Amino acid sequence: MTQIENNNLHSTEETTETHTETQEIHHEQTLFAEPIYNYNGFPVTNSLLVSWAVVILIILGSILLRVLLKKIPGKIQGIAEMVFEWFLETFDSVTGSRKKSLMFFPLVFSFFIFILLNNWFGLLPGVGTIGQVVSEHDELMLIPYLRGGTADLNTTLALALIAVIASHAFGIFKIGAWTHFNKFINIKAFLEIPGKIIKDPTIILVNPIKAFVGIVEIVGEIAKVASLSFRLFGNIFAGEVLLASMAAMVAWLVPIPFMFLELIVGVVQALIFALLTLAFLTINTMEEH
16 A cells, blocks of 8 residues: 555544534434334333333332331331322212222322323433434434433323223223113114103103213213323423423523422322323213212
8 A cells, every 4th residue: 555545544544533522412302112122123212211110109008007017007018108198088989989089099090100200300410411322314313322211292192091901991890781882882872762751751862862962972982091091101201301401401400390399290190190090980880870
């Protein structure tokens, strides 16, 4: 190799190194959760990692409370009992019955804790900012290792489906499969017409309307899933975008008030989801609504 070729090679390497050093790393708030790695073809996303972490925290916290449970409550047990009692009283105002509140409490309170911790997880330092750098379309992109679980539409949609399906399962268990089925496909309304038409001729008009209302209820059940999932996702995702925007403009002090606001939003959204789930459970366990 000649001296001129050596010089050209060194010049090319220096130019490449300079370009790499000056190339900026971009990070965008995506609507979808980014996959971190694949496990036997199953994509593990950053939001899924956070959801698993929250589940582990809930299990460990439950075990700790169980170990610390005493007849004479200490400070931690006393606070936990105050929280549980407040929730039960709030649930009573929706269900109208302490028996129903106790029946629904494990499911609804689990929703609240899981959603609350996922909402707050996204506010921790490093969540959404620490990750791996990959090259996409000649640009360096940051893919965070962690992302709040409820900032992923897949998570909120799964929660909404569980809530709605559970409300129907409780309805079948409480009032029976036939009665619950006729809330939506009202076959019973048509079967009543021949036996009651002589005594009450208006039944030929009223009962088909009842059947039509049942079909509307089916549409309402689909709307429940969309409403629960998009409301939670939209509020949490918007909060993450807001905090990222504030931090990009002014990194010091300015984002702090917004973080406190997001703490409150996290509680409110978790409580709304839990109470709406409780309302669906209550409605579907009533024979008429």
